[in-house]
Amino acid sequence: MLARTLLAALPVLLIFGPLLPGLYWALTPALDTSVWQALWLDAQWPQALRATLISSVLSTVLACGMAAVLATLHYPGPVWLALQRRLPLLLSVPHAAFAVGLFFLIAPSGWLARLVAQGLHWTSPPDWVTVQDPYALSLALALAIKESWFLLWVLAAVLGEQAVSRQMVMGRSLGYSRTQTWALILWPQLLPRLVWPVMAVFAYGLSVVDMAIILGPGTPPTLAVLVWRWLTDPDPAFQARGSAASMVLLAVLLGCVLAARGLWWLAMRQRPYPNGQRKPATGLAWRHLHTPLYLTGYAVVAMLLLWSVAQAWFFPALWPDAVSLASWQQADWTPFWTTLWLALVASGLCLPAVLVWLEWGPQRLNALLYLPLIVPALPLVAGQYASLLHLHLDGTAVALVWSHLLWVLPYMVLTLIGPYRAFDGRLMTSARALGYSPWHACLSVKWPCLLRPMLATLAVGFAVSVAQYLPTLFAGGGRFVTVTTEAVALSAGGNRRVLAVQALLQIALPMAAFGLAAAAAYGLGRHRKGLR
Template sequence: MVKTLRLTLIQRGSNWISRYSGRSFSSWASVSLIAVVFLPVLPGLYWEILPVLHMDIWKLFLSNPLLPHALITTAISAILGTVLAIIIALLIAIQLYPGSLWLQLRRRLPLMLSVPHAAFSIGFFFLIAPSGWLSRLIAQVMNWTMPPAWVTVQDEYGLSLALALAIKESWFLLWALSALLNERIVSQQMTIVRTLGYNRWQAWRYILLPQLLPRLGWPFTAVFAYSLSVVDMSIILGPTNPPTLAVLIWRWLTDADPIQQAQGSVAAVVLFLFLASVIFLVRFLWSKLLHSNYYPNGKRVTTRPTSALRLYRPLFWLGYTIVILLIAWSLAGTWFFPAVLPDAFSLHNWLQADFTPFSTSLWLASAVCFLCLPIALIWLEWGPQRYNALIYIPLIVPAMPLVAAQYAALLAWDLDSTIVGLIWSHLLWVLPYMILTLVGPYREFDQRYMTTARALGFSRLHACLTVKWPILIRPILASMAVGFAVSIAQYLPTLFAGGGRFVTVTTEAVALSSGGSRQTLAVQALLQIILPLSAFFIAALIPVWLTRNRKGLH
C-alpha cells in the first residue's frame, strides 16, 4: 500500500515537473527570441545618450542657426498632419459606419495601405508640383504657358508635407478603427442606440467616441511619432533650407565629424522629449474634457447628417490618381508643360530600369518576414502577453533615436554594412507590426479546438501546428503581408545599417527625388508599390486555394 502510494506520488510529481518545466522552457524561449531583436538596441541607446551629458554639445546645438526654423517646421507639419489625419478618419467612420459603404472601405484599405510612404510622396509631388498635373489642368483653362508664380513659392513650413501625411496616415487610422468597430459589443451598442431613436451622429458622440478614443491613443501616438521623425517624405515634399529636424538629425548623424554626430544625438533626444511633452499635454486636456462630458438629454435629432463631409470617395480617388500619375510618368516620353498627357507612351523607361534595388528589397523583406513569423507566433502562444506594450515601443516613439541607437550598436560590433546587420535593423520595426496584426485574431480564437486536440493526446506545439495555426492561416498571411510592406518602406534603417552597400527601391526612389529623370523616378516608385501589393495579393489568394475543399474555413 505504501509502495503504491509512493509510486503514485512520484508519477504525479514527475508529470507536474514536466508540465511546469515545459511551460517554463517555452516561455523563456519566447522571451529569448524577443530579446535577440530588442536588447542589442539598449547599448546603442547608452552610447547615443553619452553626448547628451556634455554641456558643450548642447551649447553648439542650441546656437545652430537652422534649429529654430527646423523646430517650427517639424512642429507644424507633424501636429497639423496628425490632427488632419484624425479628423479625416473619424469623419469617414462616423459617416459610413455601419453600412455597406463601410464594408467597401474595409475591403479597399489594404490596397491603400500597400502604397509605401515614399512612393505616395513622389506621386503626390507629381500632382501638386509647379509643373504637376493640377497645374497642367488649370493651365488648360487659364491659358498658362509657364507654371504660375504662386505655385513656385517655397513651402517654408511644410504644409504640403502635412497634407500628404494627413492623407496617408488617415488610411492607417481607418484600419485601426475598423479593427475596433469589428468587435461584436460595439456593433450591438450601435444597434441599441439607433433603435432608441438617436441618429448616427448622436450615437457616435454619446456612445462610440467616448469608448473608442482612449483605445485609439496608441495609433494616434504612432502617427504623431512617425510624423515627427519621417525623413523620406520630408526629403521629397518638405522644405530644404532649413529642412525638418528629422532631416537635420539624419545629416548630422551621417557626418564624418564626431562633433556633428554628437549634435545629432542631442537632437534625437530633443525630438523624443518633444513627443513626450505633446503626449502629456494631450492626456491632460483629455482628462479635463472627460470631466466636462455630459450624458444625453433625451432629445432625438431626426435630421440626416449632411453629405458635404463625405470624404470617402475623394480620399480613395486621390490615391488612385497618384498611382495613375506614376504609371503615366513611367511610360511617358517627352512631357512638357502645359500638356495634360505625354507626347507618346513607350516601355523604354522600364526596359532601361535598374532592377537591382527591386531584387534587394525582395530578398530582404522576405528574409525579415520569415524570421519574424515564428518569433511572433511563439510569443503570442507562450510569451507573457502583459509585456506586449514594450514590443510596441518602436511604433510609438520617433524612429530617429532608435535608428541612431541601432547604428551605434552595429558600429561597435562591426556589423554595419553587413547582411546580418541589415536584416536585424529591419526586425525591430517589422516584428511589432506583425504581432500587432496577429494579436486580435489570436485572442478571438476559439480555444475549444485546442482543448479537443490536447484531450486527444496532442502536445501544445503539435496542436498549434496541425490545428490552431492552420485555422489562423488568413491572419497569419495578412500579418506577413503587413510585415513585408513595412520592410519595403524602411528608409532610415536601410540607409544606416546598409552603409550604402545595399540599395532598395525605397532608398533609390528617395535618392532620385533629389534630382534626375521623373520617368526613372516613377519606375522606382511603382516598383516600390508592386512589391507590397503583390504580397497582399498572395496573402489573399493562398487561403482561398488551401481552403477550397474545406467549407468551414473558406
C-alpha cells in the same frame, strides 16, 4: 512551461537586446552641455523645429478628423464596407512612393496645375509653392491622407467586434441619430483604445525622413532630416548635436502626449450628462469625404504610371506627347531584387517569432514590443547603428536584416493579435484532451485554423520591410540599395521617368505580397469553409 516562455522571449531579446547598449552609446554624447549650446545657437534649428511641429501636429489632427468623420457618417453601412475593401490596396502604397506621386500631382508643374492651365491658357508653371514649402504644409497633407488610411484600418478592426455593433443597434433603436450614438456611446469607449495608434501616427510624423526629403522644406529642412544629416556627418561634434536633437524629438513626443492627455481629462470633466434629447443627423456635407481620399490614392498611382512611360511631356500639356517603355527597359533592377530578398527574410523570420510569442510569451509585455511604433525612429536607428559599429557588423546583410526586424515584428504582432485572441480556445482544450502536446496542438489545430490571418500578417511584415528607409541607410552603410532608398535619392534629381519607375517598383512589391496572400488563403481554404 518555463522553457516555452524562454523560447518565446528569445527572438524578442535578440531583436531588442542589442539596442539598449546602442542607445546608451548613441545618446551619451548629448549629455555634454556644450553640445546643447551649439544646438541652440544653430541657425537652422528654430525653423526646422517649427516645420516639424506644424507637419506632425497638423497631419495627426487631420488624419484623426478624417477617420473619425468617415466612421461616424458611414458605420455601419455599404460605404463603410466598400471602404474596408479598398483599404488594403491603399495601405499597400509605401510612404515614399505616395510622396513621389503626390509631388507629380500638386507641384507647380504637376498635373493639377496643367489641368488649370488648360482653362487659364498658361504657358509656364505658376510661381506657387505647393511642395517643399517652408511650413511643411504639403508634407502635412501627404501624411494626413496616408495616415488616415491607417487609422481607418485600425477603426475597422475595432468596429468589427460584436459588442460595438450591438451598441450601435441599441442606440439607433432608441431613436438617437447616427451622430448622437457615436458621440454619446461609441467614441467615449473607442478613443482610449485608439491612443496607441494615434501616438504611432504622431511619432511617425515627427521622425519621417523620406517623405520630408521629397515634400518637405529644403533649407532648413524638417528637424528629422536635420538630425539625419548630423548623425551621418563624419564630424563627431555634429554627430553629438544629432544625438541631442534626437532627444528633443523624444521630448516633443512626450510633451504633446501629456498635453493631449490633459485636454482629454478636461473634456471628460466638462462633458455634459446626456439629456435624452433626440437630434437629427449632422455633418451631411462630409458624407462624400471618402471620394477624394480614394481619388487621391488612385491619382498618385496614375501619375507614376504616366511618368514611367512618358517620352516627352512639357508644360502645359495634359498628357504626354509620346509614350515609351524605354525607362522600364533601362531600369536598374538591383534595388528591386535587394528589397525582395530582404523583405522575404525579415518577414519570414518574424512570423515564427510572432506565433511563439503570442502563444507562450508574457502578453503583459506587448506594450514594450510596440515602442518602436510610438517612439521617433531616429534615436532607435542611431542606437542600432552604434551597436553594429561596436560589433563590427555595420554594412553586412545580417545587420541589414536585424535592423528591419525592430519594426517588422511589432507590426506583425499588432496585425495577428486580434485573430489570435479571438480563436476558440475550446479547440485547443479538445486537442490537449486527446493527448496532443502543446507544440503538436498548435501545429495541427490552432495555426492551420489561423492560416488566413497568418498570411495577411506575413504580407504586412513584407510591406513594412519594403518601406524602411532609415534602417537601410544606417545599417546598410551604403552597400545595399533598396527601391525605397533609390526612390528618395532620385527625388533630388531631374529625371522623373526613372524616379517613377522605382516608385512603382516600390508599390508593386507590397501589392504582390497582399495579392499572393489573398490568393493563397483562398486556394488553401477553397474546400474548407472555416478557413475562407
